[in-house]
Amino acid sequence: MKLHFIDRSCLDNTSFSTQVNKMPYFLKIWHYHPELELGLNLESEGTRFIGDSIEKFEPGELILIGENLPHMWLNDEKYFKKDSSLLARNIGVHFKKNYLGNTFFHTSEMSHILDLFNRAQFGIKFLKIDKETIEEIQEMSELEGFDKSIKFLMILNKLSRHKDYKLLASEGYVNSFRINKNETLDKVYAYIFKNFKKEITLQCVADIAHMNSSAFSRFFKRVNSKTFSKYITEIRIGYACKLLIENKYNINEICYESGFNNISNFNRKFKLIMKCSPSTYIKQHEK
Structure with a gap:
């Protein structure tokens, strides 16, 4: 599936844009853009792709997508029939993280909204x-100027405090560094992302952190809420998902390209994390 960059440079002349779309079906384009996107599905059904997350979608769904996170809404086959009278309707809001200035959301009063933007790097599905x-x-979507800006800020405020949500793409797929003031962890993450295709031992990374392996293992789990080995596995599976979507290599090649040393272990780990086999994952994207 070819990934397309969508140019929304027109946003340079406005703080954010709102589009009300009504069409026979959503465009079948696997794409990304540097703007965040808040999408409300009003009338449509199908399969939603966000990073390595593949789920069914239905009317009433509200999603926030972070910067440069690949995504696509693919309608069910019935929408593409010649005699279909079905419609796909949604509201899409596109905005940059600093759409109100470089420091606005860094104030203490707005920090909860900045946290929402940071969580959106994985894609957020708001539940209930x-x-x-x-x-x-x-x-x-029907307002203009000041009233529209205030209304949007109020919506972001409400969503940032909404406790019932689900993060969609895996950390491995997003493949991004955590914002962390700990220089030691920065060096550890940099080493992991540079070398995850190779064998990485706990002792090797502990040496980078200038800690013994036992202490580093406890420290890493406390910071990341997962073991070091699970973190590495998620990074590798996330990268494998990216390669599977690009369809440039076969599954055996992707196994070794992602840092696994045998196909059976790769298949087992993939199914454990993605809840499907690599071949099924490919078929889901090919649809």
């Missing part, structure tokens, strides 16, 4: 969204 929030997003 109330009817009032959906109506507010629809109302905002």
Whole structure:
């Protein structure tokens, strides 16, 4: 599946844009852009692809996608039939992380919204969204100027405090460094992302952190809420998902290219994390 860059440079002349779309089906384009995207699906069904997350979608779904995170909404086959009267309707809001200036969301009063933007790097599905929030997003799309800006800020405030949500793409797929003031961890993450295709021992990384292996193992688990070995596995599986989507290598080649040393271990780890086999994952994307 070819990945396309979508140019939304017109946003340089406005703080954010709102589009109300109504079409027979959503465009079948696997794409990314540097703007965040808040999408409300009003009328449509199909399969949603965000990073390495593949799920069914339905009306009423609200998603926030972070910067440069590949995504696509693919309607069910019934939408593409010649005699179909079905419609795909959604509201899409595109904005840059600093759309109100470089320091606005770094103030203490707005830090919770900045945290929302940071979580969006994985893609966020908001669960149990109330009817009032959906109506507010629809109302905002009809406003202009100051009133529209204030309404959007109020919506972001509400979503940043919404506790019932699900992160979609895996950390491995996003393949990004955590923002961390700990220089030791920065060096560890840099080494992991540079060498994850090779064998990485706990002792080797502990040496970079100037810690013994036992102490580093406890420290790493406390910071990342997962063991060091699981973190490495997720990075490798995330990278494997990227290669499977690009369809440039076969599964055996991807196994070794992702840092695994045998196909059976690769298949087992892939199914454990992605809940499907690599071949099934390919078929889901080929649809």
